[in-house]
Amino acid sequence: MGLMDFIKKQFIDVIQWTEDSDGTLAWRFPMSGMEIQNGATLVVRESQMAIFVNEGKVADVFGPGTHKLTTQTLPVLTYLKNWDKLFESPFKSDVYFFSTRQQVDQKWGTPQPITIRDADFGAVRLRAFGNYSFRMADPKLFHTEISGTRETYGTADLDGQLRGLVLQNISNAIASSGIAFLDLAANQLSFAQALTTQLRPEFAKLGLTLEGMTVQNVSLPEELQKIMDQKIGMGMVGNDMGKFMQYQTAQSIPKFAESAGQGGGVVGDAMGLGAGVALGQVMAQNLQAGLMGAAASSAVAAPAVASAGVKPEDIMATLEKLGDLKTKGILTQEEFDAKKAELLKKLV
Numbered sequence: 290m291g292l293m294d295f296i297k298k299q300f301i302d303v304i305q306w307t308e309d310s311d312g313t314l315a316w317r318f319p320m321s322g323m324e325i326q327n328g329a330t331l332v333v334r335e336s337q338m339a340i341f342v343n344e345g346k347v348a349d350v351f352g353p354g355t356h357k358l359t360t361q362t363l364p365v366l367t368y369l370k371n372w373d374k375l376f377e378s379p380f381k382s383d384v385y386f387f388s389t390r391q392q393v394d395q396k397w398g399t400p401q402p403i404t405i406r407d408a409d410f411g412a413v414r415l416r417a418f419g420n421y422s423f424r425m426a427d428p429k430l431f432h433t434e435i436s437g438t439r440e441t442y443g444t445a446d447l448d449g450q451l452r453g454l455v456l457q458n459i460s461n462a463i464a465s466s467g468i469a470f471l472d473l474a475a476n477q478l479s480f481a482q483a484l485t486t487q488l489r490p491e492f493a494k495l496g497l498t499l500e501g502m503t504v505q506n507v508s509l510p511e512e513l514q515k516i517m518d519q520k521i522g523m524g525m526v527g528n529d530m531g532k533f534m535q536y537q538t539a540q541s542i543p544k545f546a547e548s549a550g551q552g553g554g555v556v557g558d559a560m561g562l563g564a565g566v567a568l569g570q571v572m573a574q575n576l577q578a579g580l581m582g583a584a585a586s587s588a589v590a591a592p593a594v595a596s597a598g599v600k601p602e603d604i605m606a607t608l609e610k611l612g613d614l615k616t617k618g619i620l621t622q623e624e625f626d627a628k629k630a631e632l633l634k635k636l637v
Contacts, residue, residue, distance in 0.1 A: 301325050304358075305332035306339075306386035312444045314392070314425060315436040318384040325382060331356040336390035338428045342383045347429050383438075387428040391500055392444050395421050397455040405460045407470040410618065415470075415509055417459070419481065421502040423451075423492060431496030454491050455484070462487035477504040604632050 304318050304325070332355055333339045339351040341358075398418030407413045425431060436442035463473060466483035473480040481504045492499040608629060615625040 301329055303330050303332065304339075304384050306334075306337065308388065312392070313441055314388055314444060314447065315428075315432065315439070315442040316386045317438070317440050318386065319440075320383060325358060325384075329358045331358055331384070333386070336388060338387045338389055338425065340385050340387070340428055340432060342385065342432075344382075347432065350429055385428070385432060385436075387425050387431065389425045389428075391422050391424045393420075393422040395423065395444065395448070395451065397421060397452050397502075399456060399459075403456065403459060405463050405470070407463075409469050413470055413509070415507060417480075417504060417507045419502060419504040419506070421451075421455070422500040423497050424500060425496065426493070426498040427496035429496070435495055450495075451492075454488060458487045458491065459484065473507065477507060480504045480507065604635060608632060 301320070301324070306316055306318065308316075331339060331341075331351060333351050333353050335353045337353060341348045341351070396418070397420065399416045402414040402416050404412055404414050435447070462484045463470065463480075465487060466473075466479070468479055468483065473483075481502045484504070485499060485502045488502070489499045611620060611625055611628055614620045615622065620628075
């Protein structure tokens with residue numbers, strides 16, 4: 290091989306990166322032992338940045354544009370000074386390109402329910418999932434902290450780390466936002482904004498900018514969902530004891546009738562008939578109250594209760610249910626005391 294052929298193979302005139310696929314964050318220009326020509330051109334396209342690494346240290350960072358590389362920024366062509374080393378230069382210079390465009394539709398989620406603290410419910414276990422987008426902000430920091438000297442580094446290599454950051458910061462995001470869990474579950478946009486605020490400093494430590502997050506779903510364990518449904522129902526009837534009893538009756542009759550139907554035979558028919566009679570009584574009382582007005586309904590309510598034959602054991606069972614609702618936080622102490630006093634009057 291002639292000397293001129295050797296020199297032609299050792300020099301690089303143009304350094305550039307034309308991305309041929311999505312998901313690549315960092316890419317090392319292939320040197321293969323070649324030297325960069327003094328005065329070579331470095332082309333950095335929009336949505337890219339590049340860094341020049343000399344002897345293992347980041348020497349400079351280049352933004353979008355065309356850059357002329359001279360001996361002021363690159364090693365002198367030292368091959369002429371190393372005849373005894375078969376033209377191998379002791380200086381190793383590398384150029385790394387970084388994609389700065391948004392990496393969109395990155396998924397996050399909770400593989401298992403996570404426990405958070407809430408002012409209304411105490412400890413709450415929830416599942417949530419959504420997506421997020423980010424971009425490269427500090428290629429020098431990303432190179433020294435994450436990608437290193439690898440030939441390529443993609444979003445798939447970073448996926449597990451970023452998912453872990455999201456899960457680690459969900460509890461802190463909800464706590465720092467000061468928003469009750471019920472409001473977060475109802476307004477997923479507020480949840481996403483609180484999570485974005487919490488996570489941006491964590492992404493910045495990696496040289497990344499978190500552009501945005503979405504929360505596509507928040508789900509609760511079945512038992513907590515039932516408590517929420519009961520609380521919503523109680524909020525609809527307020528402190529009216531009559532409406533409360535009607536609400537409880539309406540909630541229990543379908544389950545009672547279902548269990549009665551499964552019993553079968555004369556007993557099942559009798560229980561089903563009893564449920565129908567109870568429902569009929571509630572409907573009759575409501576109709577009577579509506580026809581005679583608020584004043585007349587008060588006068589009719591007492592005989593109606595007396596004719597229905599309220600039993601002490603029924604009142605005690607209702608009190609036990611009220612106590613259970615208070616324990617679960619559905620009723621406040623004041624609400625429980627008011628309903629308890631009203632029921633105890635019926636025992637006199």
